[in-house]
Structures are given as structure tokens and as C-alpha cells.
Amino acid sequence: MSKLRLPVIVSLGGINAAGRSSGHHAYRRMVLDKLSASQQHETLQSLAAMCGIPQQSEFSAQERERLLASTLIRQVEQNHFDVNNLPWMTPLDTHDRAGQPMEFECRRKQLPRDLPVNWEVIDLEDDRVCVRMAGQGRLFVPNTRVAPVQSAGQLPTGFDPGRLYPSRFHPRGLQMSVVAASDALNNMGLAWESLCAALPADQIAVYSGSVMAQLDDNGYGGLMQSRMRGGRVSSKQLPLGLNTMPADFVNAYVLGSLGATGSVTGACATFLYNLRMGVEDIQSGRRRVVFVGNSEAPLTPEVFEGYGAMSALATDEGLRKLDGAEQANHRRASRPFGDNCGFTLAESAQYFVLMDDELAMELGAEIYGAVSDVFINADGYKKSISAPGPGNYITLAKSMAASAALLGERSLRERSYIQAHGSSTPQNRVTESRILDAMAKNFGIASWPVSAVKAYVGHSLAPASADQMLAVLGQFAHGWLPGLKTTGAIADDVYQENLNLPLDDIELPETDVAFINSKGFGGNNATAAVIHPTKVSEMLSKRYGAASMSAYQSKLEATREQRAEYEASASKGDWQVRYRFGEGMIDEAELEMDREKLRLPGWEQLVALPQDTPYDDLRLD
Numbered sequence: 330m331s332k333l334r335l336p337v338i339v340s341l342g343g344i345n346a347a348g349r350s351s352g353h354h355a356y357r358r359m360v361l362d363k364l365s366a367s368q369q370h371e372t373l374q375s376l377a378a379m380c381g382i383p384q385q386s387e388f389s390a391q392e393r394e395r396l397l398a399s400t401l402i403r404q405v406e407q408n409h410f411d412v413n414n415l416p417w418m419t420p421l422d423t424h425d426r427a428g429q430p431m432e433f434e435c436r437r438k439q440l441p442r443d444l445p446v447n448w449e450v451i452d453l454e455d456d457r458v459c460v461r462m463a464g465q466g467r468l469f470v471p472n473t474r475v476a477p478v479q480s481a482g483q484l485p486t487g488f489d490p491g492r493l494y495p496s497r498f499h500p501r502g503l504q505m506s507v508v509a510a511s512d513a514l515n516n517m518g519l520a521w522e523s524l525c526a527a528l529p530a531d532q533i534a535v536y537s538g539s540v541m542a543q544l545d546d547n548g549y550g551g552l553m554q555s556r557m558r559g560g561r562v563s564s565k566q567l568p569l570g571l572n573t574m575p576a577d578f579v580n581a582y583v584l585g586s587l588g589a590t591g592s593v594t595g596a597c598a599t600f601l602y603n604l605r606m607g608v609e610d611i612q613s614g615r616r617r618v619v620f621v622g623n624s625e626a627p628l629t630p631e632v633f634e635g636y637g638a639m640s641a642l643a644t645d646e647g648l649r650k651l652d653g654a655e656q657a658n659h660r661r662a663s664r665p666f667g668d669n670c671g672f673t674l675a676e677s678a679q680y681f682v683l684m685d686d687e688l689a690m691e692l693g694a695e696i697y698g699a700v701s702d703v704f705i706n707a708d709g710y711k712k713s714i715s716a717p718g719p720g721n722y723i724t725l726a727k728s729m730a731a732s733a734a735l736l737g738e739r740s741l742r743e744r745s746y747i748q749a750h751g752s753s754t755p756q757n758r759v760t761e762s763r764i765l766d767a768m769a770k771n772f773g774i775a776s777w778p779v780s781a782v783k784a785y786v787g788h789s790l791a792p793a794s795a796d797q798m799l800a801v802l803g804q805f806a807h808g809w810l811p812g813l814k815t816t817g818a819i820a821d822d823v824y825q826e827n828l829n830l831p832l833d834d835i836e837l838p839e840t841d842v843a844f845i846n847s848k849g850f851g852g853n854n855a856t857a858a859v860i861h862p863t864k865v866s867e868m869l870s871k872r873y874g875a876a877s878m879s880a881y882q883s884k885l886e887a888t889r890e891q892r893a894e895y896e897a898s899a900s901k902g903d904w905q906v907r908y909r910f911g912e913g914m915i916d917e918a919e920l921e922m923d924r925e926k927l928r929l930p931g932w933e934q935l936v937a938l939p940q941d942t943p944y945d946d947l948r949l950d
Contacts, residue, residue: 332872336611336619337702337865338802339694342513343622343679344490344505344788346401346482346797348376350679351516352896356803358400359785359811360834363575368807371900376400378902382485387648392579399486402523402673402787402815404479404659405432409628412476419472423465430461450480453761460893478633478642480662482675482787494908498565500543502626505678506575509624510537510583511907512899513680518892519692521584521907527692528617529934530587534610535620536603537576537680540791541627543569550629551914555694575624579680582821587915587929589616596849597750598705599623599791600679600798611685618688622680623791633674641754643671660815665781666762666823666830667816672752675787679795686869693884695892697802699831699860699868702731708852717760720854725768725846728856732842733772736864740841742773746810748797748850751781753789755820761848762824776829778837780804786817794847794855801843809834 340351347355357364357372364372373388376396385392407411425431429447437458440450458500480541484490490504499507512577514521515722525533544550548570555562573592580586589610592601600623607619645657647670652658663673689696704727708718733741750761769777782800789796804810812831813819819830829835841864845857860868870878898905913931929937942948 333612334614334687335682335699335865336608336683337686337689337699338512338681338697338859339684339689340517340682341680341697341799341802342511342516343509343677343792343795343799344484344488344512345482345679345789345792346675346679348372348379348400349512349899350509350799351512351899353799353803353806355786356773356800356811357807359782359800359803360807360809363809363834363836364389364807375900376485378900379485381899382487384901385824393710401481401785401895402480402482402675403662404634405476405628406483408475408763409481410630412479414473415630417472417474421468421470423462424461425466426521432459432461434459434536450848451915476630476633477658478637478646478674479645479647480643480659480673480787481628482647482673482674482677482785483628488698493904494906495910498547498563498569500545500548500569500574500626501676502539502543502545502548502624502678503569503574503578505626505676506537506578506624507583507908508904509622509678510579510620510680511904513620513622513682513905514583515895515899515905516892517682517694518890518895519694520887524618524692526933529936530929530932531589531936532615532617533586533619534585534607534616535576535579535584535586535587535588535590536592536606537620537622538599538791539572539575539623539625540594540596540599541625541632542572543574543626544629544632545626545656549676550631573791575622579620582909583621583710585909587932594791595705595853595855596789596851597752597790597793597853598847598849598853600793600795601703601845601847601855602705602853604681604700604857605855607683607816608700608703614685617685619683620680621683622678623795624678625789625791626676627674627790628676633698636674641671641715643669643673643753647671650705661817663753663784664816665749665753665784665813666758666819666821667778667813668818669753669755669758672754672783673787675783675789677786677789677792677796679792679799681795681798686872690869690873690881693875693881693886693888695885696862696887697863698805698866699865701735701856701858701860702728703857704728704731705855706854710852711852714852715850717757717848718852718854720852721761721764721846721848721856722767722852724856725764725844726771728858729768729772730846732844732858736841736860738773740864744839745774746778746780746837746840747841747846748801749779749781750793750846751783752848753783757848758820759824762828764795766824766827774827777827778810778829778831778835780810781813782811784813785811792856794845797845798857798859801845804837804843805840805861808836809837810837814919
């Protein structure tokens with residue numbers, strides 16, 4: 330029986346409301362007070378560089394507070410929209426007074442093509458006309474209003490991903506993709522060109538996308554609104570608005586990949602859907618390197634309006650009622666498993682690099698953990714498409730059982746925890762806690778630790794479970810599990826007989842496996858098991874032996890040196906964003922092939938063509 334390849338995580342990179350993902354800085358921001366003074370300073374330096382604040386040898390209490398206030402969930406900032414002056418059109422029904430028509434003047438070319446039947450147009454001088462409107466009519470008058478939802482998880486104040494490379498006309502979500510994928514690539518500590526030289530082009534894959542597509546003015550937002558605003562649709566808005574564009578941009582401008590590509594969307598479980606494709610690719614041997622990630626920039630008034638119409642978001646009114654306060658506490662808008670009133674939208678872009686275990690050993694790649702399985706299940710028949718269902722019982726039960734079979738019952742019972750979906754809605758806190766509590770009881774876990782990072786960074790939709798993943802890898806490195814610090818108190822209707830729902834960060838010095846769970850609209854449920862690097866090392870030692878592990882450790886030193894150089898650069902604001910517009914393009918006339926292989930210009934390794942069929946019993950020749 331052939332050995333199943335183990336998908337190991339060899340890099341992470343990205344940006345969200347907590348900061349930069351590489352170097353575990355986004356995770357560190359969540360547990361900052363529990364870290365050493367030097368680690369805190371390093372993360373503050375990273376944040377200062379993102380916010381455009383000069384580097385400091387030491388941050389004063391005031392400077393520190395300013396930096397921290399520029400992160401995590403907070404009131405929506407002006408670079409997105411003005412929450413106190415949201416533009417909209419007020420319909421105004423008019424009628425003439427005492428039978429006297431209403432008159433106004435305008436330029437003739439401003440007249441609508443189809444004139445209302447009660448309009449009389451009289452020509453004036455200089456191409457101007459007088460319009461007499463008799464009877465009843467309707468006008469739309471520009472107006473403003475106060476946004477009912479004013480909280481969001483936003484990138485650190487002052488950080489503009491588009492300034493890091495020539496990003497003209499790129500929607501914000503694609504800018505974030507380029508920056509996040511570059512961060513993951515640079516953080517790997519291995520030269521991408523050298524890696525490509527060792528692999529055929531078809532052994533690399535990129536799986537990425539977004540749920541809401543690109544909805545700002547440079548994407549579908551501008552496409553849909555331009556005519557209503559009196560403008561014109563551009564040639565870029567439709568193609569750049571596609572929800573598959575994060576993968577396309579990574580392929581075309583960051584990696585130059587000719588390998589497999591794709592994007593599967595599954596509401597809030599989208600990252601885990603794409604992760605499963607990468608995991609299965611590596612397990613089967615179809616791919617040896619996979620970039621998996623998502624990017625979402627949903628902080629537009631229309632998206633707030635849509636989720637708000639579903640009563641899904643935490644409104645300022647709801648927050649004030651919860652706290653009995655005159656002002657809404659935007660910093661605590663998301664309160665997983667507490668008394669809450671809705672989830673909090675967020676923007677995020679996260680990428681992870683997966684390799685098979687053999688290649689990682691061969692190259693000396695840093696191993697942050699391994700993903701043994703990803704299970705996905707739907708909810709069956711539903712009455713409400715947004716209501717929770719039973720599918721999550723299957724995903725969690727399978728994932729936990731599979732992990733126990735791989736690592737042992739004791740690892741599951743005593744050295745595991747769950748990164749919960751934790752969306753912060755009243756309905757979800759009950760249904761999710763019921764599932765988690767039932768799972769813990771079923772598998773003999775007396776007090777299962779539960780974390781929910783949406784308390785810090787909000788709900789970023791497609792990358793939501795990627796935000797959970799970066800927190801898992803951070804906990805593996807530093808030991809601290811982010812607590813439910815914004816929750817205040819666990820709600821009375823939450824199931825917790827077999828759960829540990831900490832209201833502060835807790836230290837878990839011994840962790841073997843963490844589970845990432847997501848419950849998405851429409852019945853999209855997924856769970857991934859992520860194995861601690863220490864356990865991965867034990868598993869690889871068993872597979873390869875002491876001599877191979879020693880050789881791997883020697884190669885790992887060079888990787889860490891390269892990664893440290895990038896960390897120093899990024900912490901000073903130089904992200905070394907990789908954007909190769911029109912560079913290294915392949916002349917198709919130089920491509921060579923025969924019945925067995927393809928030779929691609931610029932690629933040393935040949936692409937082998939299938940010579941056999943797996944359908945041996947169906948062969949017709």
C-alpha cells in the first residue's frame with residue numbers, strides 16, 4: 330500500500346484587522362498582553378509600519394494606545410464611507426399648486442429620452458429649455474442618513490494595500506490578494522524560482538476566491554451603479570469583479586503559475602472548501618505545492634444594507650440596548666457565545682502554502698502544522714436558507730474521530746481545542762454551543778477549550794476560517810489561546826456542560842490538534858483538523874528516520890535565515906510585494922511537445938502526459 334502524502338503548512342501570510350499574518354503578528358495582537366516585552370514591541374513595530382507611524386525604540390503609553398486603537402473591530406472609518414452621512418436618494422412625490430404647473434430650467438441634453446406625459450418642454454436660448462410639470466410627479470433628491478450599523482473589522486488605520494504596488498483600477502479585494510499572497514510567498518523563506526525549477530508546472534496549484542466578489546467602485550459596485558450615477562461602465566469593472574479573480578491575480582501577477590487553479594465558494598466555509606481541494610491534491614500526489622487562501626473586501630454600504638435587511642448584523646441600537654448605554658461600544662460589537670445582537674462584517678485576505686511532507690523535508694521548509702483532513706457536509710432539507718442545520722454534527726464527528734484514529738484518544742480528549750465559528754448571533758450561540766457540547770460529551774472530553782477569533786477581527790466571510798487558521802498556527806507557536814474577551818459573560822442559553830468558554834486568554838502548553846469549524850449560510854458546514862508541528866515532527870521521524878530528520882534540520886536553518894530577513898524588512902514597511910505585470914510571459918511558439926511530454930519555456934521540468942488510464946477495466950483498445 331502506497332504511503333499517503335501528508336499536507337504540511339510551510340507558510341502563512343495575509344492582512345486583517347489584527348495586522349500582518351506572517352511572523353504571527355495578527356495572532357499576537359489578539360493576545361498581546363500575554364506576550365513578553367520584546368514580542369509585544371516587535372508586533373507594535375509591525376503595526377506602526379502598517380499605519381505609517383515612524384519606528385520607535387520604545388512606544389509611550391499614548392503611542393501604544395493609539396496603535397492598538399487602530400486595529401481590530403472599531404467604528405467604520407472614512408476610507409470606507411461616512412457612517413453619519415450615507416448617501417441615498419429620497420423619493421419626493423410632487424403635485425402642482427392650485428393648477429399652476431411647476432417650472433424649472435435645464436440643458437436640453439439633460440432631458441430624459443422618454444419624457445413624462447405631464448411635462449411640457451419650451452426651448453430657451455443657449456441650448457437650454459424650460460420644463461413645465463403639471464399634475465403629479467416623482468423626483469429623487471440626493472440625501473444622507475445615519476448608518477444603523479457602524480462597526481466593522483478593518484485593516485489597521487492608515488494601511489492602504491494599493492500603495493504597495495502599481496494597483497491602478499484594482500478593486501480593494503484584489504489589492505489585498507496581491508499583498509497577502511506576496512506575504513505568504515516571502516515568509517516561506519524559499520526562493521520561488523528555485524522551487525519552480527524543481528517541479529513540473531502542473532504540480533503547483535492555487536485555490537482562492539471571494540464570496541461577495543469585488544463590490545467597490547472598481548468592480549461590480551461601479552458596474553451596477555455607474556449609469557445610475559450618470560457615469561459610464563469601464564472595460565475593467567466586469568472582469569475584475571469576478572469572485573474568482575483572487576486566484577487569477579495570484580497566478581498571473583504573483584506566482585506566474587501554469588498549474589491547477591480554481592475557486593469553490595461555500596459562504597462562510599469558503600476557505601475550508603478551498604483548503605480541502607489543496608489537501609486532497611497533495612494526499613493524492615496530483616500536486617506538491619498548493620497556495621490556498623481567500624480575499625474579501627465587503628465593507629461597502631450595499632453589503633451592510635443587505636445583511637442588515639436580514640437582521641444579521643449588530644446594529645448600534647442593539648449594542649446600546651445590550652449595554653444600557655447611550656453610545657454603542659464598537660470595540661465589543663462581536664460577542665461570541667455572550668448576549669449579542671448580530672455579527673460584525675470584516676475585511677481580510679489570507680494565504681497558506683501547503684506542501685507534501687517529502688518535498689518539505691527535501692527543501693528544508695518550515696513546518697507550521699499539518700492538515701490531516703477537511704470534512705464538508707450540507708444540512709439537508711431546510712425551511713430557511715440561512716438557518717443552521719444538522720450538517721455540522723457530521724463534519725465535526727468525522728473530524729474528531731479521524732484525529733483520534735491518527736493521534737490517539739488521549740490527544741483528542743486532553744490536548745485538543747476548537748476554533749469555533751462564533752459568529753455572534755443569538756441563534757448561532759445556542760445551536761453551535763449545542764453541537765460543540767454534544768461532541769465533547771460524545772468523545773469523552775470533560776472541558777473542551779473553545780476560542781472564536783471573530784471577537785477580535787469580525788466576520789470576513791470567505792476568509793473567515795482562514796482567520797481562524799492563522800490563530801491556530803499562532804497558538805501552536807506561542808501557547809496562548811485567545812479568549813472571548815469581548816463577550817463579558819457567557820449567555821444563559823449557551824450549552825457548556827463539557828465546554829471551557831474562557832473570557833480571557835488561556836495558556837495551553839500541550840496541544841496536539843486544533844479543529845477549525847465553520848457554519849455557513851445555505852448549509853455550508855466544514856471542519857478541518859490541524860496538527861501541531863511537534864506532533865508532525867514525531868510522525869515524520871517515524872516515516873523517515875533520525876538521519877533524514879537531522880538532514881532536514883540542517884536545511885531548515887537557511888530557510889529561517891531567509892524568513893528572518895523578510896520579517897525585518899516587512900516590519901519596517903517594505904513588504905517586497907511581488908507584482909509581475911507582463912513579466913516572464915511565455916511565447917507559445919517556443920512550447921515543445923510530443924506524445925509523452927510538454928516542454929514549457931522557462932520551466933526546467935517537463936510536464937508528463939498520461940500514458941495509462943485508471944479505468945483499466947473499461948479500456949476499449
